[in-house]
Amino acid sequence: xxxxxxxxxxxxxxxxxxxxxxxxxxxxxxxxxxxxxxxxxxxxxxxxxxxxxxxxxxxxxxxxxxxxxxxxxxxxxxxxxxxxxxxxxxxxxxxxxxxxxxxxxxxxxxxxxxxxxxxxxxxxxxxxxxxxxxxxxxxxxxxxxxxxxxxxxxxxxxxxxxxxxxxxxxxxxxxxxxxxxxxxxxxxxxxxxxxxxxxxxxxxxxxxxxxxxxxxxxxxxxxxxxxxxxxxxxxxxxxxxxxxxxxxxxxxxxxxxxxxxxxxxxxxxxxxxxxxxxxxxxxxxxxxxxxxxxxxxxxxxxxxxxxxxxxxxxxxxxxxxxxxxxxxxxxxxxxxxxxxxxxxxxxxxxxxxxxxxxxxxxxxxxxxxxxxxxxxxxxxxxxxxxxxxxxxxxxxxxxxxxxxxxxxxxxxxxxxxxxxxxxxxxxxxxxxxxxxxxxxxxxxxxxxxxxxxxxxxxxxxxxxxxxxxxxxxxxxxxxxxxxxxxxxxxxxxxxxxxxxxxxxxxxxxxxxxxxxxxxxxxxxxxxxxxxxxxxxxxxxxxxxxxxxxxxxxxxxxxxxxxxxxxxxxxxxxxxxxxxxxxxxxxxxxxxxxxxxxxxxxxxxxxxxxxxxxxxxxxxxxxxxxxxxxxxxxxxx
Ligand code: SAH
Numbered sequence: 001x002x003x004x005x006x007x008x009x010x011x012x013x014x015x016x017x018x019x020x021x022x023x024x025x026x027x028x029x030x031x032x033x034x035x036x037x038x039x040x041x042x043x044x045x046x047x048x049x050x051x052x053x054x055x056x057x058x059x060x061x062x063x064x065x066x067x068x069x070x071x072x073x074x075x076x077x078x079x080x081x082x083x084x085x086x087x088x089x090x091x092x093x094x095x096x097x098x099x100x101x102x103x104x105x106x107x108x109x110x111x112x113x114x115x116x117x118x119x120x121x122x123x124x125x126x127x128x129x130x131x132x133x134x135x136x137x138x139x140x141x142x143x144x145x146x147x148x149x150x151x152x153x154x155x156x157x158x159x160x161x162x163x164x165x166x167x168x169x170x171x172x173x174x175x176x177x178x179x180x181x182x183x184x185x186x187x188x189x190x191x192x193x194x195x196x197x198x199x200x201x202x203x204x205x206x207x208x209x210x211x212x213x214x215x216x217x218x219x220x221x222x223x224x225x226x227x228x229x230x231x232x233x234x235x236x237x238x239x240x241x242x243x244x245x246x247x248x249x250x251x252x253x254x255x256x257x258x259x260x261x262x263x264x265x266x267x268x269x270x271x272x273x274x275x276x277x278x279x280x281x282x283x284x285x286x287x288x289x290x291x292x293x294x295x296x297x298x299x300x301x302x303x304x305x306x307x308x309x310x311x312x313x314x315x316x317x318x319x320x321x322x323x324x325x326x327x328x329x330x331x332x333x334x335x336x337x338x339x340x341x342x343x344x345x346x347x348x349x350x351x352x353x354x355x356x357x358x359x360x361x362x363x364x365x366x367x368x369x370x371x372x373x374x375x376x377x378x379x380x381x382x383x384x385x386x387x388x389x390x391x392x393x394x395x396x397x398x399x400x401x402x403x404x405x406x407x408x409x410x411x412x413x414x415x416x417x418x419x420x421x422x423x424x425x426x427x428x429x430x431x432x433x434x435x436x437x438x439x440x441x442x443x444x445x446x447x448x449x450x451x452x453x454x455x456x457x458x459x460x461x462x463x464x465x466x467x468x469x470x471x472x473x474x475x476x477x478x479x480x481x482x483x484x485x486x487x488x489x490x491x492x493x494x495x496x497x498x499x500x501x502x503x504x505x506x507x508x509x510x511x512x513x514x515x516x517x518x519x520x521x522x523x524x525x526x527x528x529x530x531x532x533x534x535x536x537x538x539x540x541x542x543x544x545x546x547x548x549x550x551x552x553x554x555x556x557x558x559x560x561x562x563x564x565x566x567x568x569x570x571x572x573x574x575x576x577x578x579x580x581x582x583x584x585x586x587x588x589x590x591x592x593x594x595x596x597x598x599x600x601x602x603x604x605x606x607x608x609x610x611x612x613x614x615x616x617x618x619x620x621x622x623x624x625x626x627x628x629x630x631x632x633x634x635x636x
Contacts, residue, residue: 053103054119058084104178126180248523253313281338487603
């Protein structure tokens with residue numbers, strides 16, 4: 001079903017989310033899952049005459065039209081009825097008949113119906129609808145004493161006067177307004193505005209804001225903030241995950257730098273691993289460790305979104321790390337690693353360069369095997385599509401064989417240089433996972449998301465293993481990767497992330513820190529591959545965690561969630577609320593749909609760091625790089 005056809009154009013990109021979305025007149029198009037549930041509950045066999053109340057966009061009517069012989073649908077808003085009728089006829093649904101009117105009275109001209117479905121919630125089951133049901137027919141309707149909260153029930157007509165009722169699920173629909181439904185909210189019958197996410201009691205929120213204010217540790221300045229209390233809470237954690245609520249906010253980077261410096265200097269952390277590609281991070285790594293590798297043929301972090309790592313904030317940290325490492329023995333130098341897997345071709349080049357040096361024969365084999373992927377370099381996603389059609393060979397066996405070849409040579413290769421072997425293995429692993437990533441991308445976001453986070457987690461584990469049982473690592477990645485996915489909507493979609501995998505593997509020895517902001521500016525693009533812009537961040541939405549933190553009235557603070565200072569704070573913050581996530585794309589026009597999700601903050605993070613007003617990162621300017629050594633990782 002082309003659900004985008006039933007939506008306002010601006011929301012087209014959300015068409016395949018399993019979520020209700022706003023349509024005109026303050027109404028909603030139902031969640032696909034609910035449409036399926038209700039349709040199934042009607043028990044249609046095919047060939048029936050069905051009545052639907054609440055046409056809305058016409059989407060559910062179209063679904064029904066695929067099964068039933070005729071669908072009669074009634075909508076209270078003339079504008080919606082006309083539009084739905086247009087959409088349905090445009091899509092060729094000749095068996096759907098739309099009427100503008102009060103559906104609580106049914107559509108008696110075509111009665112009786114085999115099945116009736118009501119897509120809005122009424123105070124009770126309208127008598128008119130029961131009367132228009134055939135004996136043996138089913139009526140599915142949300143009913144509830146509250147205008148916005150109902151029980152989905154199924155009424156089956158057993159005989160002329162006998163109706164049986166079953167409860168199916170708790171649901172939330174817009175109100176059924178009409179003679180046998182709710183009264184219009186306002187006498188002039190102007191539609192109510194789109195139902196906002198249900199507000200909690202204002203008083204409870206005020207108390208919660210009070211407890212945040214009491215519990216938080218405000219600070220003046222990132223450079224001087226006393227991090228001792230935080231370090232005490234981190235204790236001897238093995239992995240510290242530092243999040244960010246956007247990919248372009250200066251304060252998040254600077255605070256992550258500050259915390260990382262403390263962890264490195266005072267707690268002996270041995271590496272920083274970022275949400276960036278392995279081979280790109282390796283270039284920075286060579287620089288910070290004063291390693292003598294020849295400059296490579298490509299520019300590090302040159303792919304979209306370049307500002308995510310090529311910015312002044314990261315550059316400052318990298319320069320600090322290089323200085324810090326200067327005074328250390330080479331083996332004790334802190335390393336800079338990449339966890340991500342978008343560098344398929346640079347990773348191939350790295351494996352080949354390595355093999356050319358250590359084993360030219362195997363290098364020839366590798367060239368043949370990796371050659372399978374060469375035609376797709378300009379756009380690896382097309383490889384995935386081509387492989388799916390079955391008309392092109394997949395390269396899976398070849399890239400996996402290459403990984404196994406390398407693995408089998410561990411003894412021989414790693415003896416010369418364990419460090420370089422690790423690098424080659426990681427790249428070969430990346431190629432194997434990226435090959436799979438591009439193929440499964442077309443099966444939907446869940447599988448590819450999990451593959452990617454699984455890869456990042458495995459890379460992290462390989463690093464910890466490489467550095468030995470006492471090693472400790474720092475991760476820099478978005479909140480959506482480092483916060484435990486179990487506490488967010490992600491888990492309903494079957495997705496997991498590094499934060500979750502770390503909790504499973506390391507328990508309390510994984511410490512995850514989330515970041516948040518209310519407003520300010522952010523570096524982001526409007527579309528994938530679009531230019532970076534400095535955009536204004538819209539003030540956070542009421543009923544979000546961000547709104548609570550904003551009302552606490554401090555410009556910046558640390559808030560312990562692992563050891564919350566009061567039971568009220570814990571209870572208040574564990575009730576799921578909206579949380580904002582900005583990625584490399586920012587769409588303020590569709591902020592609620594694009595950037596907010598439901599989460600339970602206390603289960604997601606061990607600590608939350610707040611910056612009320614934030615600023616965009618400063619991307620590196622080419623002229624600033626003039627005169628730097630060839631090995632400088634951000635060179636052009
Ligand atoms: N089936 C729709 C869901 C629409 S939401 C879809 O798939 O898009 C419910 C719709 O019921 C709203 O459009 C609302 O205007 C309509 N509605 C509410 N009370 C009604 C009534 N008494 N008669 C007809 N439609 C009604």
